[in-house]
Amino acid sequence: MRSLFHPALEDVRPEAILHALSDPTRAAIFARISGAGCVEACTAVSAVGDRVIPKSSLSSHFKVLREAGLIRCERHGVEMRNHSRCAEVEARYPGLLSAIMSAYARTDASAMATP
Amino acid sequence: MRSLFHPALEDVRPEAILHALSDPTRAAIFARISGAGCVEACTAVSAVGDRVIPKSSLSSHFKVLREAGLIRCERHGVEMRNHSRCAEVEARYPGLLSAIMSAYARTDASAMATP
DNA sequence: TTTGATAGTTCCGAAGTCCCGAACTATGGG
């Protein structure tokens, strides 16, 4: 298997980050990876909320996150380890990721408050 | 002409904001509106960088920004006044817009630094 | 009031993107 492409930090573009996180599913995946520090497999994130996500869609979501520079993926045996690149991105675009993730957290919370 | 739809602040969603600003053209339009406080016409923003933007595309860019809750548009005679809703959005999603806009400012600056 | 000019919107077809099932590839265990 060819090794996965990861953009260098200086090639990480804001439009790619915004595009990647403008999909709530991907934002939820990224939140989970960032929260856990490291998620041990794509299939560890096989559902978001109640919605089951097909393998092929999951794979392309991870690819979008990776190519946007948001995560780093390494194969470990048969599975993938996905690390957030939060700290790096924070160095380049201060406050960006935390503002985005807390914006989502805020609406998720208000969605729960109105059942 | 029917009056234009603007979402209430509590209906403004992060994914819509990120999607609207994930297009560099729209982000540039929004930056100009925010900077000026008020841009007096769509045609006042008829080009971004060297690229001329067709009227129909401009119109739909403004529509996306408006429906995302980022700008407020009012007809004044034959033209439109476009105001940024920055302050409102800042109240709901603190730090979001400033982080996004300074992320773009940072890459625009480095793009100019490497000709 | 009619005519004209200017500012935006709508329509629609071509091009592009996204979604997901099915088939495929890669890795490790027995």
Add this chain to the structure above:
DNA sequence: CCCATAGTTCGGGACTTCGGAACTATCAAA
């Protein structure tokens, strides 16, 4: 070697985006 598991690629249908041409709205001048 074969199987199971984890993930990727392919392909077609649905959806989105772009931009030219035609349309509508508003105001001003004759």
